[in-house]
Amino acid sequence: MFEQTQIQEFKEAFTIMDQNRDGFIDKADLRDTFAALGRLNVKNEELEDMVKEAPGPINFTVFLTMFGEKLKGTDPEETILNAFKIFDPEGKGRIKADYIKEMLMTQADRFSQEEINQMFAAFPPDVSGNLDYKNLCYVITHGEEKD
Numbered sequence: 620m621f622e623q624t625q626i627q628e629f630k631e632a633f634t635i636m637d638q639n640r641d642g643f644i645d646k647a648d649l650r651d652t653f654a655a656l657g658r659l660n661v662k663n664e665e666l667e668d669m670v671k672e673a674p675g676p677i678n679f680t681v682f683l684t685m686f687g688e689k690l691k692g693t694d695p696e697e698t699i700l701n702a703f704k705i706f707d708p709e710g711k712g713r714i715k716a717d718y719i720k721e722m723l724m725t726q727a728d729r730f731s732q733e734e735i736n737q738m739f740a741a742f743p744p745d746v747s748g749n750l751d752y753k754n755l756c757y758v759i760t761h762g763e764e765k766d
Contacts (some may be wrong), residue, residue: 644677696760703752712753716744
């Protein structure tokens with residue numbers, strides 16, 4: 620299912636999230652992880668919904684299995700790139716951030732303002748107000764920026 624390097628990366632992520640180091644991720648660990656990422660007002664219901672996605676206590680094996688199931692449906696990089704290319708007829712690899720924000724908030728499966736804020740926090744527009752969608756697609760599908 621995963622290559623050895625991917626498993627190691629998941630292990631590192633699990634270790635970071637297992638804040639109390641008991642070998643399991645629970646609501647308290649999730650709350651602490653969100654706090655470390657700057658999101659302090661996570662609702663209990665949201666945390667409970669996350670924990671309920673697991674078939675039982677979330678140890679590393681369950682964590683890895685859950686990610687495998689989630690990632691199985693991830694679109695390939697080319698599919699995501701093609702979706703962005705619709706908004707970039709000149710093929711520059713960049714789209715005006717304001718334009719993509721408007722499209723994401725008004726079309727099809729609409730993004731919330733919070734989701735837009737999270738996206739731009741992780742992938743800020745350049746000084747000209749453009750979003751580098753090629754890099755964004757790479758990170759979505761590979762989990763890290765190109766060197």
